[in-house]
Amino acid sequence: MDETAPQKGTVTQRAIERIKAMIGEGRLEPGQRLPTERDLAVQLGISRSSMREAIRALTVLGVLEARHGSGIYVTQLEAGDLLETFGVVADLSRGPRLVELLEVRRILESTATALAAARITPDQLAEVEKHLTAMNATDDPEVILAHDLAFHREIAAAAGNDTMAAILEGLSSRTFRARVWRGYQEEGAFARTRREHAAIHRALVAHDPEAARAAAAAHVGEVEEWLRAQLAGQARPPASPP
Amino acid sequence: MDETAPQKGTVTQRAIERIKAMIGEGRLEPGQRLPTERDLAVQLGISRSSMREAIRALTVLGVLEARHGSGIYVTQLEAGDLLETFGVVADLSRGPRLVELLEVRRILESTATALAAARITPDQLAEVEKHLTAMNATDDPEVILAHDLAFHREIAAAAGNDTMAAILEGLSSRTFRARVWRGYQEEGAFARTRREHAAIHRALVAHDPEAARAAAAAHVGEVEEWLRAQLAGQARPPASPP
DNA sequence: TGACGGTATTGGTCAGACCACCCTCGCGGT
DNA sequence: ACCGCGAGGGTGGTCTGACCAATACCGTCA
Numbered sequence: 001m002d003e004t005a006p007q008k009g010t011v012t013q014r015a016i017e018r019i020k021a022m023i024g025e026g027r028l029e030p031g032q033r034l035p036t037e038r039d040l041a042v043q044l045g046i047s048r049s050s051m052r053e054a055i056r057a058l059t060v061l062g063v064l065e066a067r068h069g070s071g072i073y074v075t076q077l078e079a080g081d082l083l084e085t086f087g088v089v090a091d092l093s094r095g096p097r098l099v100e101l102l103e104v105r106r107i108l109e110s111t112a113t114a115l116a117a118a119r120i121t122p123d124q125l126a127e128v129e130k131h132l133t134a135m136n137a138t139d140d141p142e143v144i145l146a147h148d149l150a151f152h153r154e155i156a157a158a159a160g161n162d163t164m165a166a167i168l169e170g171l172s173s174r175t176f177r178a179r180v181w182r183g184y185q186e187e188g189a190f191a192r193t194r195r196e197h198a199a200i201h202r203a204l205v206a207h208d209p210e211a212a213r214a215a216a217a218a219h220v221g222e223v224e225e226w227l228r229a230q231l232a233g234q235a236r237p238p239a240s241p242p
Numbered sequence: 243m244d245e246t247a248p249q250k251g252t253v254t255q256r257a258i259e260r261i262k263a264m265i266g267e268g269r270l271e272p273g274q275r276l277p278t279e280r281d282l283a284v285q286l287g288i289s290r291s292s293m294r295e296a297i298r299a300l301t302v303l304g305v306l307e308a309r310h311g312s313g314i315y316v317t318q319l320e321a322g323d324l325l326e327t328f329g330v331v332a333d334l335s336r337g338p339r340l341v342e343l344l345e346v347r348r349i350l351e352s353t354a355t356a357l358a359a360a361r362i363t364p365d366q367l368a369e370v371e372k373h374l375t376a377m378n379a380t381d382d383p384e385v386i387l388a389h390d391l392a393f394h395r396e397i398a399a400a401a402g403n404d405t406m407a408a409i410l411e412g413l414s415s416r417t418f419r420a421r422v423w424r425g426y427q428e429e430g431a432f433a434r435t436r437r438e439h440a441a442i443h444r445a446l447v448a449h450d451p452e453a454a455r456a457a458a459a460a461h462v463g464e465v466e467e468w469l470r471a472q473l474a475g476q477a478r479p480p481a482s483p484p
Numbered sequence: 485t486g487a488c489g490g491t492a493t494t495g496g497t498c499a500g501a502c503c504a505c506c507c508t509c510g511c512g513g514t
Numbered sequence: 515a516c517c518g519c520g521a522g523g524g525t526g527g528t529c530t531g532a533c534c535a536a537t538a539c540c541g542t543c544a
Contacts, residue, residue, distance in 0.1 A: 010527065012298065023334055024417075036494060047529045049291060052496085053298040056254065060299040061330055068495050069537030079339060082331040088303055089324040092265055093405075097321060100405035104350070107406075111349050163335075163342035164349075175266075252496065278525060289498045294527085310526050311506035488543080497534070504527075514517080 011046045015054035018044060023063065023074060034064070034072040061085060079166035086170025098180065099228050105171040106220035108164055109152065113200060113216035114209040115159035124158045125204060132201055136194055144190075145181060149174070151197065155204070184226050192222065253288045257296035260286060265305065265316060276306070276314040303327060321408035328412030340422065341470055347413040348462035350406055351394065355442060355458035356451040357401035366400045367446060374443055378436060386432075387423060391416070393439065397446070426468050434464065 008014070022028045034040060041051040055072060058064040062081040066072050075081040093101055120128075128151060135147040149172055156165040185193070196219040203212035250256070264270045276282065283293040297314060300306040304323040307315050317323040335343055362370075370393060377389040391414055398407035427435070438461040445454035 012527085016302070020330070020333070037496095038494085049294075049530085050528065052291075053295050055495095056295040057298050057302040060258070061302060061327060063330070063334065066495065067537080068535070069493080071494065071537095077334055079331075079342070082334065085303060085327055088262070088305070089321075092262070092305065092319055092324065097405060100321070100403045103403055104406050104409065107349060107353050108346070161342045161345055163339060164346050167346065254496085280525085291499085292497060297526095308526065309506080310504070311524080313506095313525065486544090488541105490541090491539085493536105493538075495534105495536080498532085500530090502527105502529080504525100506523105506525080508523090509521095511520085512518090514515100 010050075012050045012053045012057070015044050015046060015051060016057050019054065019058060020063070023077070028074050030074050030077045032074050034074070036071065079163040080169075083163070083166035083170055086167060087173035087176070090171055090173050090176035093176075095231060099224060099231065101171055101176075102180075102220060102224040102227060105168065106217055106224060108168055108171070109156075109220050110213045110217035112156045112159040112161070112164055112168060113203075114213035115161070116155045117204050117207055117209045117212035119160055120155075120158040120204055120207075124154060128154045128158075128201065128204065132197055135197070141182075141185065145174075145177065148181075148193075148197075149177065155200070180223060180227060183230065184223055187226075189222075189226075193219075196222065252292075254292045254295045254299070257286050257288060257293060258299050261296065261300060262305070265319075270316050272316050272319045274316050276316070278313065321405040322411070325405070325408035325412055328409060329415035329418070332413055332415050332418035335418075337473060341466060341473065343413055343418075344422075344462060344466040344469060347410065348459055348466060350410055350413070351398075351462050352455045352459035354398045354401040354403070354406055354410060355445075356455035357403070358397045359446050359449055359451045359454035361402055362397075362400040362446055362449075366396060370396045370400075370443065370446065374439060377439070383424075383427065387416075387419065390423075390435075390439075391419065397442070422465060422469060425472065426465055429468075431464075431468075435461075438464065 019028075019034075028034065035043065037048055037051055037055065040055075041048045044051065055064060055066060059066055062075060062084050063077070064072055065075050090101060116124075131147040131151040131154065135144050135151065138144060152172060153165070153169065156168045159165065196215065199215040200212060200219060203209075203215050261270075261276075270276065277285065279290055279293055279297065282297075283290045286293065297306060297308060301308055304317060304326050305319070307317050309315065332343060358366075373389040373393040373396065377386050377393065380386060394414060395407070395411065398410045401407065438457065441457040442454060442461060445451075445457050
């Protein structure tokens with residue numbers, strides 16, 4: 001009868017799509033404030049409960065941001081906003097998928113490091129060195145991990161592709177690395193890690209993209225291989241073939 | 243007083259974290275059914291409304307799946323489930339970020355195609371060829387786009403890394419490609435696209451990873467360069483320097 | 485003019501009711 | 515004994531209305 005399309009899926013799902021469409025069509029600009037929950041519910045002809053679920057969904061996706069007492073706003077829709085959920089994937093993955101994620105990280109990280117070698121500025125390089133020295137000056141695994149993350153984060157930022165940096169951030173999220181890192185470093189990999197970081201740093205200083213690519217790939221690849229071996233080893237507690 | 247941590251953030255947000263933690267700790271297995279919304283709400287000491295928002299959030303993230311009349315289940319937590327939201331990023335991005343996304347895609351797609359060249363089976367190759375011929379046998383842009391997507395999807399699958407394939411799927415999502423593709427193909431790029439696809443196919447048949455990498459990188463790079471030029475051109479309607 | 489405080493606005497939470505859908509179990513027919 | 519099917523209970527989906535808590539606005543007062 002009316003112009004509204006036939007109902008497909010839940011009303012909440014439709015509300016999510018409609019708001020996404022509004023943003024996609026440019027009717028809602030980044031940073032712009034939306035009508036109140038109550039008004040939006042009326043506009044879309046649904047209850048406030050359903051509208052709240054839709055808003056909550058878009059909030060966790062990093063598309064909207066709700067400020068208590070103030071209103072609902074569209075985020076800046078920058079890479080960091082939208083790719084924050086990428087960390088969830090890393091956190092909930094295990095077993096073979098962890099290896100796959102590390103493989104993706106190896107590919108992106110090696111390219112990012114290569115790009116950084118070509119583009120990095122003296123200031124950025126100084127920042128990288130700061131974390132490198134701090135990392136080598138302590139034995140506290142927590143501190144090392146923090147500077148290790150920052151080390152790679154600075155390099156990714158220097159590559160000049162915010163989207164790639166955001167993805168790498170998700171692939172190196174704190175909980176993800178802590179899980180793999182712990183076991184890896186327990187086997188006395190500290191020395192090796194330091195050598196690899198030093199190699200990456202040398203390549204950056206020399207502005208040598210190919211060396212940087214190789215060093216980064218080897219760095220991530222070491223962890224990848226270790227994890228692969230771990231999985232292959234513990235996969236067969238009972239019964240071993242002759 | 244009690245053992246519950248001090249309140250941080252909204253109750254819904256806490257509920258989301260708790261369920262995520264349950265899955266992360268293995269207390270909830272993939273495919274397993276959760277208690278009812280009502281029971282969960284009681285367990286976490288919150289109202290059903292808030293619990294529903296938490297469930298909805300985890301549903302859009304691909305972690306949970308609600309089946310009307312049946313119950314709430316943990317998804318298989320496979321790459322496809324969790325990375326489905328990646329398409330949202332592609333759909334809502336525009337301007338410079340589209341170029342960045344294409345750059346990421348170029349890096350991953352070229353590597354995936356190289357891996358596929360080494361590993362692809364005759365059956366998979368036949369599937370790729372099916373879409374290649376179908377793509378060349380019609381003039382309907384819609385049909386071409388569909389087979390184009392399937393062509394690259396099959397190759398990504400043949401690379402053997404489901405996570406990478408899922409990310410590429412998001413980076414090639416229907417709405418994303420339609421937006422860029424439309425303008426690109428309007429400039430008579432059909433012939434060039436066919437040549438590039440043929441080159442990729444030849445490399446796959448020859449099981450030549452390096453040729454495959456180069457062909458795929460060039461293929462995506464063409465679109466990337468076109469888009470870059472588009473943005474540079476329309477970025478300055480008023481005032482051009484001498 | 486500027487700091488203060490009250491009040492309207494707005495998101496956050498809760499409670500209870502009803503609907504739509506799925507699944508199962510038992511009834512009845514074959 | 516077996517099969518089909520229909521009613522009922524259980525579950526997610528939606529709506530309503532109320533109240534709480536944080537914020538923003540604006541008028542008042544020093």
